[in-house]
Amino acid sequence: MNRAPQKTLLWRTAAKIASRELRATPGKFLFVVLAVAAGVGALSGVRGFSMAARSMLLRDARKLMAADVMMRLREAPSAEQKATLDALSAQGIVRTTITETISMSVTTGAPVPQMVTIKAVDPRVYPFYGAITLAPPQSLAEALRADTVAASDDLLQRLKTGVGQTLRLGGKDFRIVAALITEPDRLSGNPMAGARILMSRDALERTGLIGPGSRAQNRLLFRLTPSAGVEDVKSRLQKAFPGAQIIDYRETDPGITRGLDSSTVFLSLVSLVALIVGSLGVAMAMHSHMQQKMDTIAIMKSIGARSGQIMRIYLLETVWLGLAGGVLGIALGAAVQRAFPVLIQRFFDQRPDIVWSWSFVAQGMAAGLASTVLFTLPALLRVRRVRPVLVLRREMEETTSASGFPARAKSTAAIGVPLILGFGLIAVWIGNSWEIGGYFTGGLLASLLALSAVAWLLLRSLRWFLRAAPWKLPPTLRHGIANLYRPGNQAQPVLVSLGVGVMFTLTVFLVQRSIVGDIVSKAPPERPTFSLWTFVPNKSRASPRWSKSRRASTARWNSHPRSRCALPPSMASPSKTIRMKT
Amino acid sequence: MNSRPMIQATGVTKSIRNGAHCVEILKGINLSIPAGQFVAIMGASGSGKSTLLGLLAGLDAPSSGSIMLDGEEISQLEEDALARLRGRKIGFVFQSYQLIPTLTAEENVLLPMELSGNGEDPGRARELLDHVGLAERRHHYPVQLSGGEQQRVALARAFMVRPPILMADEPTGNLDTANGRHVLDLLLDLNRHEKTTLLLVTHDRDLAANAGRRVLLRDGEIVSDELQAPNE
Ligand SMILES: Nc1ncnc2c1ncn2[C@@H]1O[C@H](COP(=O)(O)OP(=O)(O)OP(=O)(O)O)[C@@H](O)[C@H]1O
Ligand SMILES: [Mg+2]
Numbered sequence: 001m002n003r004a005p006q007k008t009l010l011w012r013t014a015a016k017i018a019s020r021e022l023r024a025t026p027g028k029f030l031f032v033v034l035a036v037a038a039g040v041g042a043l044s045g046v047r048g049f050s051m052a053a054r055s056m057l058l059r060d061a062r063k064l065m066a067a068d069v070m071m072r073l074r075e076a077p078s079a080e081q082k083a084t085l086d087a088l089s090a091q092g093i094v095r096t097t098i099t100e101t102i103s104m105s106v107t108t109g110a111p112v113p114q115m116v117t118i119k120a121v122d123p124r125v126y127p128f129y130g131a132i133t134l135a136p137p138q139s140l141a142e143a144l145r146a147d148t149v150a151a152s153d154d155l156l157q158r159l160k161t162g163v164g165q166t167l168r169l170g171g172k173d174f175r176i177v178a179a180l181i182t183e184p185d186r187l188s189g190n191p192m193a194g195a196r197i198l199m200s201r202d203a204l205e206r207t208g209l210i211g212p213g214s215r216a217q218n219r220l221l222f223r224l225t226p227s228a229g230v231e232d233v234k235s236r237l238q239k240a241f242p243g244a245q246i247i248d249y250r251e252t253d254p255g256i257t258r259g260l261d262s263s264t265v266f267l268s269l270v271s272l273v274a275l276i277v278g279s280l281g282v283a284m285a286m287h288s289h290m291q292q293k294m295d296t297i298a299i300m301k302s303i304g305a306r307s308g309q310i311m312r313i314y315l316l317e318t319v320w321l322g323l324a325g326g327v328l329g330i331a332l333g334a335a336v337q338r339a340f341p342v343l344i345q346r347f348f349d350q351r352p353d354i355v356w357s358w359s360f361v362a363q364g365m366a367a368g369l370a371s372t373v374l375f376t377l378p379a380l381l382r383v384r385r386v387r388p389v390l391v392l393r394r395e396m397e398e399t400t401s402a403s404g405f406p407a408r409a410k411s412t413a414a415i416g417v418p419l420i421l422g423f424g425l426i427a428v429w430i431g432n433s434w435e436i437g438g439y440f441t442g443g444l445l446a447s448l449l450a451l452s453a454v455a456w457l458l459l460r461s462l463r464w465f466l467r468a469a470p471w472k473l474p475p476t477l478r479h480g481i482a483n484l485y486r487p488g489n490q491a492q493p494v495l496v497s498l499g500v501g502v503m504f505t506l507t508v509f510l511v512q513r514s515i516v517g518d519i520v521s522k523a524p525p526e527r528p529t530f531s532l533w534t535f536v537p538n539k540s541r542a543s544p545r546w547s548k549s550r551r552a553s554t555a556r557w558n559s560h561p562r563s564r565c566a567l568p569p570s571m572a573s574p575s576k577t578i579r580m581k582t
Numbered sequence: 583m584n585s586r587p588m589i590q591a592t593g594v595t596k597s598i599r600n601g602a603h604c605v606e607i608l609k610g611i612n613l614s615i616p617a618g619q620f621v622a623i624m625g626a627s628g629s630g631k632s633t634l635l636g637l638l639a640g641l642d643a644p645s646s647g648s649i650m651l652d653g654e655e656i657s658q659l660e661e662d663a664l665a666r667l668r669g670r671k672i673g674f675v676f677q678s679y680q681l682i683p684t685l686t687a688e689e690n691v692l693l694p695m696e697l698s699g700n701g702e703d704p705g706r707a708r709e710l711l712d713h714v715g716l717a718e719r720r721h722h723y724p725v726q727l728s729g730g731e732q733q734r735v736a737l738a739r740a741f742m743v744r745p746p747i748l749m750a751d752e753p754t755g756n757l758d759t760a761n762g763r764h765v766l767d768l769l770l771d772l773n774r775h776e777k778t779t780l781l782l783v784t785h786d787r788d789l790a791a792n793a794g795r796r797v798l799l800r801d802g803e804i805v806s807d808e809l810q811a812p813n814e
Contacts, residue, residue, distance in 0.1 A: 009696055013689070020684040299680045302641055303739070304669020304697045306662040384661065388668075389642040391680050392632045392751060
């Protein structure tokens with residue numbers, strides 16, 4: 001007699017029972033499956049989109065930089081560095097500089113100044129790759145002269161102006177010749193969303209905004225010739241400009257991917273929380289389902305079934321529920337992936353392709369299954385505690401619980417340790433870092449313990465209250481409360497999972513806030529910093545009313561030379577002098 | 583005849599903690615049952631019959647004493663080993679049938695064999711179902727069968743693995759007289775045919791009259807144990 005066919009035979013019977021049990025109660029698990037699907041969907045959607053975006057960044061790297069090689073510079077090149085650049089030019093490598101800075105702009109129609117990001121380019125050569133779209137359509141070289149600009153639609157709206165009108169920048173008038181629709185290298189520039197002005201370098205010169213101490217960001221774009229190897233050019237630049245960020249078309253811009261990566265990790269962890277809540281739901285539904293199947297379990301035991309054999313039935317049910325959640329979730333994830341580019345369209349000119357990656361499907365399914373099975377494990381293991389002697393009793397009793405503290409602690413640890421470990425591995429995988437996974441799991445463990453303790457205390461004090469209450473409670477209330485701490489009651493786990501849900505919602509909120517704070521405070525120094533101060537008229541001392549600043553403290557502010565944003569005469573009433581550090 | 587008893591209980595007690603006080607349900611049971619014997623266990627309700635049966639079958643552990651089944655000490659065995667032993671050695675018939683609701687009659691009958699890891703023998707299952715008159719109903723689920731029919735399926739299941747011992751706890755307790763008689767006749771017939779040792783718990787003197795030995799329990803103690811000529 002070989003054992004293998006026996007095993008499949010039993011699995012077959014287990015599958016029969018499992019499928020029939022699930023089919024008999026289709027509604028019972030619907031919501032928990034949907035909850036798992038939401039988690040898996042969010043997870044695979046986020047990761048799928050992230051991958052698609054990354055591959056787009058790589059595929060369109062030239063377009064996104066508008067160049068073969070890009071270098072970010074804070075200071076003007078020294079004579080030595082200029083020599084290197086000239087040597088490259090002599091080789092036929094075309095170079096152009098893009099300057100971005102922030103200023104205020106007004107029109108006669110809209111006296112309240114608007115903050116704008118100014119981007120100055122050389123319209124004869126820029127962009128090396130991709131194209132600027134203007135409305136009405138026209139070539140960049142025609143459009144951008146020393147006294148003209150193109151402005152983004154939202155700016156035109158805010159300034160209550162339009163193409164053909166003029167706006168003021170740095171005290172000079174500029175004619176708006178076109179609306180700026182798209183820029184290929186939008187993501188490589190200033191990360192600030194909002195109003196944009198595109199102008200020629202001559203026009204920027206005219207504004208007088210760029211002077212010593214102004215914090216403009218410069219990008220040098222290079223177009224290679226077939227004879228100039230990218231590696232060679234890059235290494236020469238690196239030698240001449242140590243510390244400068246130099247990116248070529250074969251890699252993604254770390255300035256963009258850093259943001260993408262941290263948002264991916266953050267959103268993945270949020271999705272994981274959704275998955276946890278869904279898995280907890282499956283576990284609890286399974287627990288109550290098995291509670292109803294105790295007689296079946298006892299019968300099987302009485303006719304010779306070992307606990308492990310019976311567990312197959314409920315393991316199969318759990319796996320199927322997890323799979324159902326996973327499949328639904330993958331479908332949902334595909335929808336999320338499709339929706340994402342629409343949501344962030346303003347940053348991405350070109351939509352990333354929808355990539356259907358089997359590895360992400362597999363990963364989403366694996367995460368859904370693993371967390372469902374992990375959380376259901378304690379319920380599954382309760383099969384061992386169902387006493388076969390139940391078959392002799394007409395009335396059904398509760399399962400025995402392991403008695404005594406050491407035994408209970410041991411059995412809790414036997415379930416809890418692998419659960420936490422397994423979960424930790426999922427978190428490490430999703431966070432793509434041992435540290436993040438560790439923190440996440442530690443946080444989960446700590447909060448589970450804290451919530452259990454709170455739930456236990458709550459139930460204990462309720463019991464004490466019921467015993468010690470000097471007055472008589474109505475019998476229905478008394479029974480209702482007594483039911484909460486009856487052995488085998490699910491009040492404690494229900495409280496805990498409710499708590500997990502609430503707590504994580506709160507955590508997500510707080511973390512999201514701190515991530516935004518983090519992005520603001522950790523932005524690379526070459527990004528412009530600005531401060532706005534309002535000076536109240538007729539007072540000799542300036543009083544700061546409102547300040548938005550990343551790093552600029554008053555001290556630093558004072559130590560920096562600042563340019564003054566001159567306003568048109570109509571605006572120059574002393575009530576609103578706005579000083580800018582640009 | 584084999585000299586070794588099929589079932590041997592020595593000094594078996596069972597007490598149950600009920601809140602603060604301890605209730606002794608069985609107080610020192612000594613019982614030795616040779617292979618092939620048909621024993622009726624009788625007694626008033628609450629005298630401990632089911633509890634004793636549960637202990638002898640290894641469904642529950644005694645508080646003290648020893649129980650040997652077919653020469654094997656079972657009171658020290660752990661869960662899984664006990665389950666294996668039950669699967670090999672004991673067929674059960676319960677008052678409330680205890681079929682698996684999600685399996686058909688035939689699948690219920692086949693289950694003990696599958697669980698014991700001895701493959702499936704659909705021929706034997708069909709033969710047994712045929713014997714209890716349910717060949718036509720073998721693809722029906724328990725809910726589609728009457729009480730008497732369910733108990734006949736349970737009977738077929740109990741004999742599936744040819745266990746040396748059959749234990750029945752009020753097998754006709756939920757049935758009317760005619761159905762009860764039919765089930766009992768089948769039980770005795772199969773028992774004769776398969777030569778099992780039979781332990782039958784019953785209130786019913788008439789049922790007990792079929793047994794070769796009658797054990798009477800009162801308040802957890804054996805108060806009489808007599809051999810009798812079975813009336814056939
Ligand atoms: N788990 C238990 N907890 C408390 N008391 C129990 C338990 N099991 C059995 N008893 C008690 O032990 C006694 C014997 O029970 P048992 O079921 O063995 O009686 P019985 O002879 O089978 O009765 P019946 O003919 O009604 O089936 C009863 O008084 C019963 O209340
Ligand atoms: Mg009984």
